[in-house]
Amino acid sequence: MTLPHDVAVAFPGHEPSADLRAIGAREDALLEAGDVAGATELMVDTWLGPEADEAAREAVRRMQRHAFEVQLAVDEEFWPLQAEIDLTAIEARCLAVSGRHDVTDFRQIAARLPGLLAHADHVELPWAGHLPSLERPSDTTDLLLGFLRQPAPVG
Known part of the structure; x- marks a missing residue:
């Protein structure tokens, strides 16, 4: 997909x-x-x-x-590259966004990230599906800008 x-x-x-x-x-x-x-x-x-x-x-x-x-x-299928990833090593801030009307898999994954990443938050948008930036561009931009304007964690 x-x-x-x-x-x-x-x-x-x-x-x-x-x-x-x-x-x-x-x-x-x-x-x-x-x-x-x-x-x-x-x-x-x-x-x-x-x-x-x-x-x-x-x-x-x-x-x-x-x-x-x-x-x-295309005449052939392409499979994504597989790589070992240690999510607990990520120190960057993360905002995991999910939509209430998205497929459950993606909602569950977004909700898991704050437990794995040192500086992650999760927001579920009650009006959104999988593509909130297309559904409500201004609201999604405001959410992202608000997150990016927050001070970075120290330490």
């Missing part, structure tokens, strides 16, 4: 839930049947919260359709 303008997080070694696997299987079945429009709408519905306006829906629709077209034009 392709995640455009994504502030939601992935996690090393995370095993996808049955729900996330089902979304992926539905996406794959639609694409294998040549139904790019159906797969695109599945992703629009999956990644956006219920309050997303038509402009956000259309932006995700365009990006997702383009991503599918690019992926389908």
